[in-house]
Amino acid sequence: MFDPANLTFDANGLVPAIAQDAETGEVLMLAWMNADSISRTLDTGHVTYWSRSRQAFWAKGETSGNRQHLIEMRIDCDRDCLLMLVRQDGPACHTGRRTCFYTAVRDGAEVELMTPMEDQPSA
Amino acid sequence: MFDPANLTFDANGLVPAIAQDAETGEVLMLAWMNADSISRTLDTGHVTYWSRSRQAFWAKGETSGNRQHLIEMRIDCDRDCLLMLVRQDGPACHTGRRTCFYTAVRDGAEVELMTPMEDQPSA
Numbered sequence: 001m002f003d004p005a006n007l008t009f010d011a012n013g014l015v016p017a018i019a020q021d022a023e024t025g026e027v028l029m030l031a032w033m034n035a036d037s038i039s040r041t042l043d044t045g046h047v048t049y050w051s052r053s054r055q056a057f058w059a060k061g062e063t064s065g066n067r068q069h070l071i072e073m074r075i076d077c078d079r080d081c082l083l084m085l086v087r088q089d090g091p092a093c094h095t096g097r098r099t100c101f102y103t104a105v106r107d108g109a110e111v112e113l114m115t116p117m118e119d120q121p122s123a
Numbered sequence: 124m125f126d127p128a129n130l131t132f133d134a135n136g137l138v139p140a141i142a143q144d145a146e147t148g149e150v151l152m153l154a155w156m157n158a159d160s161i162s163r164t165l166d167t168g169h170v171t172y173w174s175r176s177r178q179a180f181w182a183k184g185e186t187s188g189n190r191q192h193l194i195e196m197r198i199d200c201d202r203d204c205l206l207m208l209v210r211q212d213g214p215a216c217h218t219g220r221r222t223c224f225y226t227a228v229r230d231g232a233e234v235e236l237m238t239p240m241e242d243q244p245s246a
Binding site: 001002016018020024025026027029030042072073074075076077078081083093094095097100101102103104105106108109110113 | 124125139141143147148149150152153165195196197198199200201204206216217218220223224225226227228229231232233236
């Protein structure tokens, strides 16, 4: 059986967790989890991080409605990093963009790859 | 212009870097970079991490030959995490598997999703 206690946490009791869109493969964000937030994520099916700034559980989308529904959790070889395959409601990024990784470095310059979702023309 | 000094590093001068296969979208691994390893990665086109255990540059694949060729570097909204889109030679994982995230949690149990690449029948 899987037990979060058998993961390797850092000095603050946290592991980085990558959220990836299970359907498109897009990497959406990286945040942090402690053992309890991992258990909550598995129990509820809603991805729940640990907010380092607020020192509190951060059930993604609880206030914004932009929830991350867990499709599958994966563990890396060193057991010190998680990959969350998710179905993301709306934007994952607090800026309103689909992903937090919207800035590319091209020819030494930063290039913004996308605008907030509400700014995009509807299909 | 992009300057690694304008990223937000942790207390150890590091940021987490996610490596993703640029073609398939597969998330391969997560490791850490300092400002110098980011510069080396951009200068050489070979993804170079900072090894926390060895406290030394870790030019991925330098000894194994399983190099990560940088296709594009991306920065997240908080500027404290990087996404490396790469072309990966051979396995990314030190266990010989294509990705480090080869363990899934399904129905409360850990399930191994793949074997080392050399064990796989050739196509």
